[in-house]
Amino acid sequence: MGISLQKGQKISLEKEAGGGLTRIVMGLGWDAAKGKSGGMLGGLFGGGGGESIDLDASCLLFDEPGNLVDTVWFRQLRSQDRSIEHTGDNRTGEGEGDDEQIKVDLAAVPANVKSLVFTVNNFTGQDFSKVENAYCRIINGSNNSEIARYDLSCQGSHSAMIMAKVYRHGGEWKMHAIGEVGQGRTAEQLLPQIKPHL
Template sequence: MAVSLSKGQQISLTKTAGPSLTRVRMGLGWDGIMKRGLFGFGGGRVEVDLDANALMFDADGQLVEAVWFRELQNANGSVRHSGDNRTGAGDGDDETISVDLTRLPQHVTTLIFSVNNYSGPNFSEVENAYCRLVNLDGDKEIARYDLGAQGSHSALIMASLRRQGNDWVMTAIGQTSRGRTFHDNLTDIRPYV
């Protein structure tokens, strides 16, 4: 059974998913903005382009690699992005980032997952947004974080994965920020590295 995370909550992924945890996927899903037409007729969905990011930091807190819509994998291929979904159309995860924890470079001690609204509207207008962590060995959801933080922000620092010996600890962050890409959020991300 998946753990429903709240802001600031930590879980040990090894304790939650078992010692066989080697590959995880962070999934991001959302729906476009529902617009109502004149007198409630003729409305429809406006497409929203949310972007999932995985930022890799070393023990000194330096950003060493980033996987996002312009860089779909890291140098050794241990972190891979599914590609840019510019609409949010369809069911399930709209963008995913898969991480092979066994192949992740040893100098990477923290991964930060974040979301940016590249198309511009703030998150208060985006419907059904969530992120989730899935154990790819068995395709089992181990944690879910509903991105229900409403407000005028256009970015969200979702969660971190931090190496602790042979274990990985996930922390739900849920910190709002602003900007179209993760570059705009680095100042807000630093406290969580």
């Protein structure tokens, strides 16, 4: 098991992985909250438990001045430079393990890209009161060992979250657990909130 991150914490991915890190995978997992319906709000989303929750993981690429260079999400599963790949959209959160994964070939990320910001949005529009057991984790793509995990289970009225930033600093890749909540069905709607973290 990797290190369990707290909000705001920064780590060196290479040190935690024991060096020689060339590929990482950002995994996102969640479950639809059970038995949270009832009352006035229950009817809002069609009542009963077992509804599908479509959380979407995205990766936004930024250059040094903070300009958006590219976005990897369910409508564009690969970055234009092909260094980052989304494994595909999961629309329910059902099943064990990661529900969505974004694979990053760190060695192939273009030199002008300084930061990779990972977000999660509820495309179906429900807020996070309908989500439980949500997490994101960074896996060493070479041996599938977990480097770090960040628990996203902060239920509330937000529909999106800026999960984490993976960025270059002093010749190595680091990770910053951001954990800032927001609103929006797509990552683009979070851009004003992401800017201060770049």
